[in-house]
Amino acid sequence: MKKIEHIGIAVSDIKKSNELFSKLLGIDAYKSEAVESEGVNTLFFKTGESKIELLEATNPESPIAKFISKKGEGIHHIAFEVDDILAEMKRLQAEGFILLNEEPKRGADNKLVCFLHPKSSNGVLVELCQEII
Ligand code: ZN
Numbered sequence: 001m002k003k004i005e006h007i008g009i010a011v012s013d014i015k016k017s018n019e020l021f022s023k024l025l026g027i028d029a030y031k032s033e034a035v036e037s038e039g040v041n042t043l044f045f046k047t048g049e050s051k052i053e054l055l056e057a058t059n060p061e062s063p064i065a066k067f068i069s070k071k072g073e074g075i076h077h078i079a080f081e082v083d084d085i086l087a088e089m090k091r092l093q094a095e096g097f098i099l100l101n102e103e104p105k106r107g108a109d110n111k112l113v114c115f116l117h118p119k120s121s122n123g124v125l126v127e128l129c130q131e132i133i
Helices: 014-025 063-071 085-094
Strands: 003-010 031-035 040-047 050-057 074-081 105-107 111-116 126-131
Touching (some): 003 063, 003 126, 014 040, 050 063, 063 074, 085 126
Parallel strands (some): 003 050
Antiparallel strands (some): 003 074, 031 040, 040 050, 111 126
């Protein structure tokens, strides 16, 4: 794994959180993107080498809606950048980690992504992401 690519934060009102995080980080978001398949609106801030991704549910079935109803707003996942997502998925599966998707899927910000089940990683939802070139 190369670096922490971004930290995903679940929010209930992305407009309000946009203001809040702009103030907090002292910069404006550089990108907003809806990921229809995941039922989320996202907003990205650059913080040096890494990013902050705000996630808002677009429907009650969205994983973000479920997360917020269970745990409230807050850190949702940590994403690590990898060079070869298939190789990392294979390696981690062999190490006993549970993959939430068997095939890499298309995530926000031009990435192929795969999530690891938090129960296999100390309660942390881990995202692997590889830039699509
Ligand atoms: Zn993410």
